[in-house]
Amino acid sequence: MSKYKISRRDFLKYSGASLFLAGVPIPGYTKDKPPGNISVILLEGGMDGLTAVPPIGDPNLIAMRKTITPKDFLKLNSFFGLHPSLPNFSRLMAKNNASVVHATSFPYIKRSHFEGQNLMEGGGLSPFAEKTGWLGRSLDLTQVPGKALSLDMPLILRGYKDNDNFYPASIKNSNALISNLINLISMAHSKDEAEIFSKLSKKSSQASLTPRDPVSLAKYAGKEMSKENGPIASVIRIGQFDTHANQVSDDGYDKNGNHAKRLEIVDDVIAGYREGLGDAWNRSIILTLTEFGRTVAVNGTRGTEHGYGSAGLLAGGTISKSRIIAEWPGLSKKEQFEGRDLMATIDYRSVCAACIERSLGLDHDRIASEVFFTPKLPRVYDYIFS
C-alpha cells in the first residue's frame, strides 16, 4: 500500500482548495461595524475527530484503533491528545487562543457526503431544503454589504443579497474589458444573471492572486480582513478528508498518513490566517466544519468509513481561555452511535451560532430562529468565549 505515497508538494498541487471572502463594507456606509470577523475552514470528505484530537484517556481508543492512532501525539490534558501534524494549533492552544469542541456534529446521521455537506453549509433542517447558507443568512442579518472571493459561489455564503465574488483569472490573450460592454451584456440578461454581469462591470483593475494554494489564500484572506474596510467573513475549502484507505502510512510515521497530510494543511492554513490577520487577530474567530466524523473501527484498508461525531477546531484572539469542550460519550460498542460511530453530544450549529454571535454581534435567539430555524438551539457561547 505504500505505492500511494504522494509528496507534500504533489498534494498541495492537487488539493484544489479555494477561498471565499465575504462582507467587504462599502466605504461611507454608516452602520456600525460588526465587532469581529469570522473565517470558516470547510473540511470536505469527513474529518476524523478521533485522529485529529485522539481521546487517549479512553481505554477503548487503542483497543479499536491501534493501527491508526498517532503514537507521537501532543498532550492537551490527561484525556485528550492532539495529532502531531497540528503544531501551530497546539501553540495557539498553549497561548489560550484556541479550543477544541469534541464529539460534535451537525444533526445529520445518514453518512452521505453530499447530503451532509449541504447541511453543514446550508444549515437547514433537512438536506437540500435550503437554497441559501448559514453564513450568507447571518451576513444578510447584519446588513453589511460586501463581496466574496472565489470562482464559484459556495452554498454557505448564498442568501446574501449584496454578495459578489472575485477571483482573478489567468487567461492568456484576454485584455482589459470595457465596462460599457459588460453593462450592455448585463442589460440583455434577465434577473440574477443580469445582476451578476452588472456587478462585473463595476470592478476595478484586478490584483493578481498567485499562488492559489490554501496557505497563501489564508494569508491573503487574513491580510484583507485586517484592513480597515476589509471583509468580515472568509471561507476556505480543503478537500479529500475521505480517507477510506491508507489513512495512516505504513512507514510508521504519524505525519505521513493521508489524513495527517490534510491536517497539516489545516494547521498551516490556521497559521497563515494568524500571520495575515496581524493585529486583527484579536477580533477574529476561525472554525472548522466537516460533514461528519468517521467510524470508530478501522476498516479493511487501513482507513475508516463515514461516521457521525467528529471534532471542531476553533482559533482566534477572541478566545481567551483554551478548552476542550466535550460531553464525552465514550467509545465502547454500546456507547457508539449505531454501534459504529462516535456519538455526537454537542450540536455543532450551536458552535457556529456562538461564533456568529461573537463576530457579527447578532443576538443568539435571532441566530437560532432566523439562521438555523431552530428557536431552541442551545447557546454555548460562554463555553467558548468566556
Add this chain to the structure above:
Amino acid sequence: MNEQFRVAQKVGLMFRSETEIPEDIKGWAVSQLHADSPALGISSKYGKVKSWPQSMQPDLIERARLWRLYRENKKKERERKDGQELASAKQANRQNNLMREKDEMKFAHRNVYGKDQIRMRLMSFWANHFTIGNTFDNESLIGHAMEEAILAKLNSSFSEMLYKVTTHPGMLIYLDNIWSAGEESKHTINCRKKIDCQAGLNDNLGRELLELHTVSPSAGYTENDIRQTAKVLAGWGAYFEMPLAEMKEMAGTTNHWDVYKQRYAEPGNKTVLGKVIGVGKGGLRQLTNHLALHENTVMHLSTKLCQHFVSDNPQKIDIDYIANSWRRSNGDLDQIHSAVIDRAINSKDEKFQWPMNWLFQVLRLSDATFIKGWQDVHNYDNQLMEVKKIFEELGQSFWSTRQPDGYSSQKEEWLSGEMFERRLRFADAIYNAGRPKTSPEKIMDRIGANMTTRNLVESAGGFRRSRFIALMCSPELMGLKSV
C-alpha cells in the same frame, strides 16, 4: 434561434460552418446517436481536421506499461541530485509516459471538430455522472474510461454501461475498492493470523454506487445494504502498477478491466435492497442488472437527464416520459436518449450550458482555432493556452481532483461573478488568439439570433472584438433567458 440551432445547443454542440444543416432536426438528432465517432482533431494549428493517430491512443496494457515506467523514473529521479539533466529528464518522463495532457486535448478536439456532437454531449453527461476524479494512478485512466466505458457503450443498455464503469480500473482506484477484501475472505482470514496485517471491507464504492450512480438516497437503503454492496464488490480491481505476472497469478488475467481476486472475495450470498446476489465474480453483474432497472434509479436518472438536457426547471411530464421509455425498453440507452432528445425539442425552455460546452459551441460556431494541435501537445505556443489550463480557468475539468458527485447541471451552481467573468475573458481570448473565421454577423444569420442578441451586438459598436464578446456572452448563446 432557429429550430436547428436551438436543438443543437440543447443536446449538441452547434453546427460547424462546413456542415450542412439538416431539415429534419429531430430525425437528425436521433440518427446522431449512431453517428460515426472517430476521434477528429488537428495535428497543428494550421493543419486540416483528421483522425487522431492510433499511437497517441494506447490501450490499457500500454497505459499501464507507461505508468509503471513513469513511476520507476520518478523513483530514480528522487535518488539523483538536482540539476539541469534532472529537470529535462523529469519533463521527458512526464511527456512520454503520462496520458493526461494527450487525453485532455483529444477530448477537446473531439468536441470542437467531431461530427458526432450529440454523442459527445452524452459522453460528457455520463462521464460526469460516473465521476472519476484525478487521484493517484487515475491521471492516465480517466480518458480511457470516458472513451471505452462510456462512449463505446452509448448504444448498449444502462446496465451494461454501469457494469463497465463500475469495473473500470479508474473507478475501482478512485473509490478505493482495489484493496477491499471480504471479512470472511481467504485473504482476511489469513491476515488475522499475522501481526500488523490489516484486511477487510472498504465501503466507499459500494456507498456511491447506491447513492450517486443508481438508486439515490430516495430508495431508503440502510447501512446494511451498503455493507452488502461492498461485499459484492470485494475482490474487484488491482492497483494500476501491479506487474502483469502478479495480476495473472492473483486474478488469472492480464486484463486490467476484468480483475477479480478470488482470495479477496466474500463467500456466500449477499442481499442488497431485498435482492439476493449470488456468490463469486458473477455477483456484481447480477447486482448492476438489478440496480439498473430499480424504480429509484429510473426516476433519479430520468430527472438528472432532464436537468441536463431539457430545462433548468424540468416538468414532471418530461421526467415521466423518459422514465417510461427506460422501463419499457429495460434501460436501453438508445431508447432513453431518444426520449431525452424528444423532450429537449418539445420543451421550449432555455437550458443553461456548462462552461466547457459553451466553449466548444463558441469555437464551432466561430470557426476559431483555440486548441493546439496534437503535435504540439507539449510545446509552448505564444498565442494558445495549454488545454489543461483552459479547463482549469473555465472552472470545469474532467481531469481535476473533485468529489464523486460531479458537476451540477443546475444553473444556480454556476451563477457567480467570477464564473461569468471567465466567459467574457474566454470570448475575448478566443477572438484575439483563435482568429475566428466566421464573423458575428454571419453567425447571427446562421443561427437566427433573436432580437435581444441582435440589439446587443449592434449596440456593442463597430469593433468586431466587442461584437464577438457581446454575441458569445449573450443570454441566447449561454442558454439563458433573454430580456
